[in-house]
Amino acid sequence: MTRAEFLDNVTSWSDLIEFCNDHECYICEDIYDKYDRDAYIDDNLRDMASDAENWQDLLSQLRNITTGYDYYLKDDYGEWVGLDDSDFDEYFHDVLDWADENGVWDDDEPDEEEPLPDDNDDDDFIVADEPMSIGELMGVCSSQLQQIGTDKQAKEAADDEAFEVFVA
Numbered sequence: 001m002t003r004a005e006f007l008d009n010v011t012s013w014s015d016l017i018e019f020c021n022d023h024e025c026y027i028c029e030d031i032y033d034k035y036d037r038d039a040y041i042d043d044n045l046r047d048m049a050s051d052a053e054n055w056q057d058l059l060s061q062l063r064n065i066t067t068g069y070d071y072y073l074k075d076d077y078g079e080w081v082g083l084d085d086s087d088f089d090e091y092f093h094d095v096l097d098w099a100d101e102n103g104v105w106d107d108d109e110p111d112e113e114e115p116l117p118d119d120n121d122d123d124d125f126i127v128a129d130e131p132m133s134i135g136e137l138m139g140v141c142s143s144q145l146q147q148i149g150t151d152k153q154a155k156e157a158a159d160d161e162a163f164e165v166f167v168a
Contacts, residue, residue: 013071
């Protein structure tokens with residue numbers, strides 16, 4: 001994936017997590033969708049129960065699990081934190097920086113250039129009649145350049161005359 005493709009195509013948590021998994025990027029390793037979070041809790045329910053002092057403690061732990069989000073972060077304290085769009089933007093930029101630093105981008109493919117026509121394929125080109133020849137074009141340009149020079153000299157002379165009147 002090129003950097004441009006990443007910027008254009010990675011627009012959701014699932015895209016970002018997939019990119020991280022494909023490139024062995026650790027940044028999103030503690031982010032779970034709601035189904036994976038539930039599976040994680042189910043798998044670790046026994047450990048939670050054995051760590052709890054009693055069933056009320058276990059119930060309290062389960063009630064304190066954040067809900068209502070599509071994606072969650074399991075933080076360093078084992079708590080589940082709901083993630084929103086602003087969190088996505090932060091993680092997106094962190095992953096982008098990581099990818100820049102680790103050189104994971106594919107090279108941008110150069111635009112395909114159209115092949116130059118063979119000199120032998122003169123039959124493929126239609127040459128239209130020009131309204132004037134190259135010589136005529138050069139003559140017109142030359143006369144316009146002379147006119148510009150003449151106009152410039154006339155303006156300078158008028159400015160000089162106005163200055164002399166002003167000074168006097």
